[in-house]
Amino acid sequence: MNAIDHPLVTAYLDAVARETSELPAERRAELLADLREHVEVSGAETDIQVRRVLDGLGDPRAVAGAALAEESATAPAVRPGRTRLTVVLLAVAGLLVLFNSFVGAAAMLVGLALLWGSPQWSTRQKAIATVACAAVPFVVVLAVLSLYGSRIGPMELLVLAGLSLAVPVAGATVLSRAARR
Structure with a gap:
């Protein structure tokens, strides 16, 4: 049996993975790959x-603690004010596009720049938030342009406003929850 397939190794790596759940996914994968490589090279x-x-690697909690401490020492400090500003801008940008396209577009661009410049969210979370915050206003603007000659009634405007607010707010809520973790 290869050492990496040994049940003790599997249990050890699972324990390290559980203990490092707060690490970014890339860093956790790198740590686990390093541990696997060490076990494989040992020839046990x-x-x-x-x-x-x-035993030479150390207790899974100690390994995880060291990795978490290293990550927090190298990670840039996250400013709560910047996080709130990012979330608020992305949440209201869609609605602002309906009332003033320039202000809405500016709010969205600033919010997206803050989002993508922040280290606290993963690339996946940033991509989901970008789609959620930008897709609906984009579709709304296209719909309004295609219906330019036709009359948009109050009910259609209400549906557009609701969508322009609900979807970006949902994306911003996901970001807000992820930032708290």
């Missing part, structure tokens, strides 16, 4: 050899 074959290798 027996239970005793595998236990020695794992």
Whole structure:
């Protein structure tokens, strides 16, 4: 049996993964790959050899604690005011586009610049928030332009306003929750 397939190694790596759930996904994957490589290179074959290798690595909590401490020491400080500003701008930008397209577009661009410049959200979260905050106003503007000659009634305007507010607010809520973690 290859050492990496040993049940003790699997349990050890699972424990490290659980303990490092607060790490960014890329950093956690890198740590686990390094640990796997160390076990593979050791050439351990027996239970005793595998236990020695794992003991040499240290307790999973200690390994995770060191990785978390290293991450917090190298991560730039997150400013709560900037986080709130980013979330608020992205939440209201869609609605602002309906009332004043220049102000709405400016709010959205500033919000997206703050979002993508922030280290606290993953690339996936940033992409989802970008789509949620920019897609609906974009579609609304296209719809209004295509219906330029036709009359838009109060009910259609209300639906457009509701969508322009609800979808970006949902995206901003996801960002806000992710920032609290």
